[in-house]
Amino acid sequence: MSFKIQLPCYQPLPLPQISVHSPPCHQKANHHHHINGHDPIPPPCPHLADFRSRNGTKPFHLFQNCLRIKPPHGRASIRRDPSEVPRCGACGVSSAPRIYACVTCAAISCHAPPEPSHAAAHAAAMAPGHEISVDVDRAELFCCACRDYVYDRDFDAAVVLSSKANYIHSNVNSDNLRKKRRIVEYRPWLPDIHERVLVNNNSSVLSFVEDRPWGLRGLNNLGNTCFMNSVLQALLHTPPLRNYFLSDKHNRYYCQQQKKSGNDNGVVGGKRSNGGDGNGGKGLRLCLACDMDAMFSAVFSGELVPYSPAKFLYSWWQHAANLASYEQQDAHEFFISMLDGIHEKVEKDRHKPHSLGHGDCCIAHRVFSGILRSDVMCTACGFTSTTYDPCVDISLDLEPYQGSSAKSVSLKTHSCNGEADCKNSSQNGGISTLIGCLDRFTRPERLGSDQKFFCQQCQVRQESLKQMSIRKLPLVSCFHIKRFEHSSIRKMSRKVDRYLQFPFSLDMAPYLSSSILRSRFGNRVFPFDGDETDASNEMSSEFELFAVVTHTGKLDAGHYVTYLRLSNQWYKCDDSWITRVNENIVRSAQGYMMFYVQKMLYYKAGEKQVAQ
């Protein structure tokens, strides 16, 4: 795991806004990531360039009047009036699969290889300036001289605009969401002589063991607490979380002091804080972030004897009284509950309403929170209702392997016509994959006739398509695989013990709202909803696996173990035991929660420093 931010960088110095490009482990052909607004449009062919330089973009805008689109989100076609039947001017054929209209003179000709191309003949006869034509059934530009489809931003914009004009979209005011990002080269920081003196005088030096990564320390099982240990190990090595705590952003002594004084002044009203669970630990205020801080100190102290996260368990039980039971615990539930605990305390102490969705309220949400977008589209008129929901992880259904991913791509592009049948015969021995789960998660799904939604445009209940996508990627993505199945009919639960393949390197680009929306509009090049493309351009969609929480055994008797990747070596954290493992063990493990971190980090200019 390459994480370029070295710990000493975290000084409260007025650092310039930096953009950290940590080198991805293996440089892959970055062929479809348009970070920083790269133009996805390939350079135009000479004929299209020539056409544009002579006519500008006006001819493309004029197309808006002849574009016919079958709702919702159907294929765009070109007809001057709705009943027009385009016929080839040379042979009179109207049924050929490819009929082109010359963009310059509107002459219609067919192109049906291996028959002689009348379109090409038209271009040759009238040349120059008649090479560019438009496919009347697909609203795509075609160069008759190059005999190839060509793509143009302004033409695509015209298609999307006329398609959008058909329906009202729940619009987000995109302008104030736009933020300009200034990129400054990453510069490593080294303390100068004065700073070094300052550092030396005010800190105790840790003994540094070279051959082991920092922070590996076993956690004692306190009696069925492997659910907690497994998640804690993952969190202790979540790079942004680790950097936050190790750089003293949440100092427990300071925090407790503040709270105490706050308490005396009666400023911090203990709304639910100790919940009547006793004395709150000898006058200390309950704060899970303080307990995390203590744990980070202990784990990164260089001590090798396993650590007992007893205080943390105690605080967490105080926080989540309903889960305070020694017997039945779920690692995922613990994860959600403790992030919530960190959030709640910080929130309460700040007296400020923060928007959770933007994830800058507390460290838990700044690291883990993303935003999901859910579109419900009326199948009659295409009206789309959009909602955004913050999330700290993504829970995925365990689904059978859906065949090769090429198949899922084509499913996606046809999504406008409703969900294609996804019960493809499973290849590859019916292996489920994380990518397959994500494909299912984001594919459009027809809501049943019993779940009709009220369409604001039709003013009646209509059948609808629902589609999820990711509006904002979290810094660290946690995927939770729903392995615990509950059947309400048979009144029983069971654990699904099926293997799920997960990649070490994951590209989330296909699941972003910008990608989903683009494919919904026939992959036209257009800044959908203004802010959508912006959001995706600013974030890297490449993720890298760094922790896997696994569950072995049955529903009522099982064990959680975490695999951690540190300095490109995998370690197995099984309560107090930490052992080195081969990556094959990890790849074949039965993942329950997978933690991925963004490979590249961007720092936004103008974003305020965390005040602590």
Place this chain on the structure above:
Amino acid sequence: MSVSNEDNLSPHMQLSSHFFGDLLDSIIVDVASECHRIARLGLDRNLEEEEEELRLSAQARVTVADPSNSGETNGKYVVDIFGQTHPSVANEVFDCMNCGRPIVAGRFAPHLEKCMGKGRKARVKATRSSTAAQNRYSRGSPVSPYSPYTNSTSTNRLSNGTYSHTVEEYSNGTCEEP
């Protein structure tokens, strides 16, 4: 868009097969044009990398399943990476934050449940001493037998096998309030 053997067919059949051919051709061009756009604009997924990950995982599973080169000595550890060995029940002793009594780490959770008056059994026998509680819950195995699923509290971690794609389902991981 050629239809063969037209001679043997009735004019009606010829016509319908002609239409069928046209429709089929048109659909093929639709798909081709979509794919062309995706490829030209670089919107296709990195299938090579996905395939490679799949291949590595499949290979890993074969390797791990093979007992001759098992990377792990079936769950039994000899020493950890620090050369240490650990008892099946952690024997560190510290004082309970709640009652101040010294407790063995490996029995802390059952003690604390009692001590804080939590859990189902605790309420029944809340008056018992913590020492008694320790003994009752003591187990020899380092492996934790526990249920990751409770019937009592939340249903949000359970997947309901039948309705897997509803809105509610995906709000699973979301935080409750902004």
